Amino acid sequence: MNKVVECVPNFSEGKNKLIINQIYKSAKSVKSVKVFELEYNKDHNRMLFTIVGEPEAVLSSVFSAIKKATELIDMNKHLGEHPRIGATDVVPFVPVSGIIMEECVALSNKLAKKVAEELKIPVFMYEASAKRQDYRNLADIRVGQFEGFKEKLKTPDYGPNKIHPTAGAIVIGARKYLIAFNVNLDTKDINIAKEIAKKIREKDGGLKAVRALGFEVDGMAQISMNLVDFEKTNFDVAYNAVKMEAEKLGVKIKNSEIYGMIPLESLVQAIKTTFKADNFTEDQILEKKLYE
Amino acid sequence: MNKVVECVPNFSEGKNKLIINQIYKSAKSVKSVKVFELEYNKDHNRMLFTIVGEPEAVLSSVFSAIKKATELIDMNKHLGEHPRIGATDVVPFVPVSGIIMEECVALSNKLAKKVAEELKIPVFMYEASAKRQDYRNLADIRVGQFEGFKEKLKTPDYGPNKIHPTAGAIVIGARKYLIAFNVNLDTKDINIAKEIAKKIREKDGGLKAVRALGFEVDGMAQISMNLVDFEKTNFDVAYNAVKMEAEKLGVKIKNSEIYGMIPLESLVQAIKTTFKADNFTEDQILEKKLYE
Numbered sequence: 314m315n316k317v318v319e320c321v322p323n324f325s326e327g328k329n330k331l332i333i334n335q336i337y338k339s340a341k342s343v344k345s346v347k348v349f350e351l352e353y354n355k356d357h358n359r360m361l362f363t364i365v366g367e368p369e370a371v372l373s374s375v376f377s378a379i380k381k382a383t384e385l386i387d388m389n390k391h392l393g394e395h396p397r398i399g400a401t402d403v404v405p406f407v408p409v410s411g412i413i414m415e416e417c418v419a420l421s422n423k424l425a426k427k428v429a430e431e432l433k434i435p436v437f438m439y440e441a442s443a444k445r446q447d448y449r450n451l452a453d454i455r456v457g458q459f460e461g462f463k464e465k466l467k468t469p470d471y472g473p474n475k476i477h478p479t480a481g482a483i484v485i486g487a488r489k490y491l492i493a494f495n496v497n498l499d500t501k502d503i504n505i506a507k508e509i510a511k512k513i514r515e516k517d518g519g520l521k522a523v524r525a526l527g528f529e530v531d532g533m534a535q536i537s538m539n540l541v542d543f544e545k546t547n548f549d550v551a552y553n554a555v556k557m558e559a560e561k562l563g564v565k566i567k568n569s570e571i572y573g574m575i576p577l578e579s580l581v582q583a584i585k586t587t588f589k590a591d592n593f594t595e596d597q598i599l600e601k602k603l604y605e
Numbered sequence: 606m607n608k609v610v611e612c613v614p615n616f617s618e619g620k621n622k623l624i625i626n627q628i629y630k631s632a633k634s635v636k637s638v639k640v641f642e643l644e645y646n647k648d649h650n651r652m653l654f655t656i657v658g659e660p661e662a663v664l665s666s667v668f669s670a671i672k673k674a675t676e677l678i679d680m681n682k683h684l685g686e687h688p689r690i691g692a693t694d695v696v697p698f699v700p701v702s703g704i705i706m707e708e709c710v711a712l713s714n715k716l717a718k719k720v721a722e723e724l725k726i727p728v729f730m731y732e733a734s735a736k737r738q739d740y741r742n743l744a745d746i747r748v749g750q751f752e753g754f755k756e757k758l759k760t761p762d763y764g765p766n767k768i769h770p771t772a773g774a775i776v777i778g779a780r781k782y783l784i785a786f787n788v789n790l791d792t793k794d795i796n797i798a799k800e801i802a803k804k805i806r807e808k809d810g811g812l813k814a815v816r817a818l819g820f821e822v823d824g825m826a827q828i829s830m831n832l833v834d835f836e837k838t839n840f841d842v843a844y845n846a847v848k849m850e851a852e853k854l855g856v857k858i859k860n861s862e863i864y865g866m867i868p869l870e871s872l873v874q875a876i877k878t879t880f881k882a883d884n885f886t887e888d889q890i891l892e893k894k895l896y897e
Contacts (some may be wrong), residue, residue, distance in 0.1 A: 381888050598872070
C-alpha cells in the first residue's frame with residue numbers, strides 16, 4: 314500500500330451483540346481495508362474497532378459503519394459510564410505510513426461533509442482538524458453530553474444546528490496515534506482512582522499528552538487513560554506515575570490493560586526506557602525482518 | 606515459506622573488516638535465504654549474523670560461510686576475550702515456524718557430517734543435538750579452548766580425532782532461541798561484574814537458563830548473558846536480578862544492550878511482566894496486522 318491511514322471509530326453500544334456485529338460488518342463491507350480488534354465494554358456501554366487501509370477506502374468503510382450505527386442506536390435509551398454525545402461518538406483518522414497529518418485532516422473534513430449532508434447529523438471537528446481552539450479537545454466538546462446537547466446544541470462545524478433525534482452528534486478529526494491504557498488498582502475505592510487520575514492528567518498539571526479518568530470497572534477502581542502522543546508520554550511512564558501516586562495512598566496496582574492496538578514503536582520505546590537499552594531498535598525484532 | 610529455520614553462526618573474527626565481509630558475503634551467496642544483523646566486536650574478536658529461510662537453503666548458506674571462515678581465519682593468531690575453539694566457533698539451528706526441534710536436530714547432523722567430511726574439521730554436537738550428556742552445554746565443550754584442544758582434543762562426534770591446524774574445531778547443534786543480553790555497570794571494576802555474573806547464572810545456582818560472564822568492554826564492567834530459554838528467564842527478569850545484586854554492592858546499571866535479533870514474543874512477555882499487562886498479546890501490535 315502506498316498511503317496507509319488508520320481510523321478508530323467509537324460507537325455507543327457495548328452490550329447488544331447483534332447491534333455490535335451489524336456495525337462491525339458494515340465496516341467490513343469494503344473489501345480493500347483491514348477491519349480488526351473489535352472491542353466492547355458493557356460498563357462503558359461502548360465499542361470501538363480499527364480500520365486500516367488506503368485513505369478513500371477507509372473513508373467508505375467508516376461511513377458505512379456510521380450509517381448503520383445511526384439506524385440502530387437510540388441515544389435516548391443509552392446508559393454508560395463513559396462520556397458520549399452520539400451513536401457514533403468519535404471518529405479519528407490517524408496517519409500510519411506514507412501520509413502526513415494534513416492529508417488526514419483533509420480526509421476528516423471530507424467525511425464530516427458527507428455525514429452532515431447524507432445523515433443530517435451535526436459534526437464537531439477536533440484535534441488537528443479543529444476549526445476553533447475550544448473544540449480542539451474531545452473532552453471539552455463532550456461537556457454536557459447527549460442529554461445536554463438535546464437541551465442546547467453547541468455550534469457545529471458541519472450539519473444542522475439541531476441534534477439528530479436518535480443519533481445525537483459526532484466528533485470527527487485527525488490526530489496522532491492514541492494508546493488506550495487502563496490501570497486497575499487493588500481497591501474498590503473509586504475516589505482513589507479519581508484522585509490519581511487528577512494527579513497524572515495533563516489538564517490538571519500532570520503528564521504531557523495524558524488524559525485520565527477514574528472509573529469502577531468489574532468491582533475494581535480503574536484509572537482509564539488515553540495517551541494521545543506516546544512520544545511525549547508513553548505507557549511505561551504513565552504506569553510508573555500511577556504506581557507512585559498509588560503507593561502514596563497505600564494502594565497497590567492489580568494489573569494494567571493495553572486496550573486495542575498499539576504501534577510497535579511504543580513497545581520498543583518502553584523497553585528502551587525501562588531497561589536502559591539505549592541502542593535497541595525495531596529492526597532487531599526477528600518477525601519484522603521476515604516481512605521486509 | 607513453509608518451514609522456517611534460523612541459524613546464527615559465530616566466527617572468531619571481530620577486527621578485520623575484509624575477512625568479516627567475505628564470510629558474510631559467502632552466506633549471502635544463497636539467494637533464497639535472508640542474511641542479516643551482522644554484528645562484530647573487537648574486544649571479543651568475534652562476529653555473528655543471522656540466516657533465516659527454509660531448512661536446506663539455510664544449510665547451504667551456512668556451509669558456504671563456514672568454508673570461507675576455514676580458509677581465512679588462523680586460530681593460532683587469534684586473541685579475544687570470548688571463549689572459543691575454532692574459526693567457526695559455534696553453529697546453532699533454531700526452529701522459528703512450521704518446524705519442530707527434532708527437524709533442527711536432523712539438520713544439524715547433516716551439516717556436521719558435511720563439515721567433517723569436506724572440511725576435515727572435528728565437530729562437537731551440543732544442546733538438543735548432543736550425543737553425550739557432557740557435551741550438552743557449550744561452555745563445557747569449550748573448556749580448554751583452541752589452545753587446549755591443540756594439546757589434547759576431546760573425542761569429537763564427527764570428523765578427525767585431530768584438531769584442524771588453523772580452523773580448530775566446531776560446535777554444531779539445535780537449540781531454542783538465544784537472546785544475547787549485556788548489562789553495563791557504572792564501574793570499571795571487572796570483579797564486580799564477575800561476582801554478579803556468578804550470582805545470577807544457572808550453573809552457580811542462579812536463574813534458570815541463564816549463562817553469564819563478567820567482562821570489561823570499552824572501559825566498563827559488563828555482565829554478558831546468554832538467555833537460552835526466554836520462556837524460563839526473560840531479559841527483564843535477568844535485568845532486575847543484575848540490578849538487585851549491583852545495588853547490594855553499591856553499583857548502578859549504566860545501560861543494557863540487546864545484542865542481535867530478538868523474537869517479538871520476548872518483548873511482549875517483558876511488557877506483560879513489567880507492567881502487569883496480563884492479557885496483552887502479540888496480536889495487538891498494529892504492524893503485525895498489516896502483514897497478515
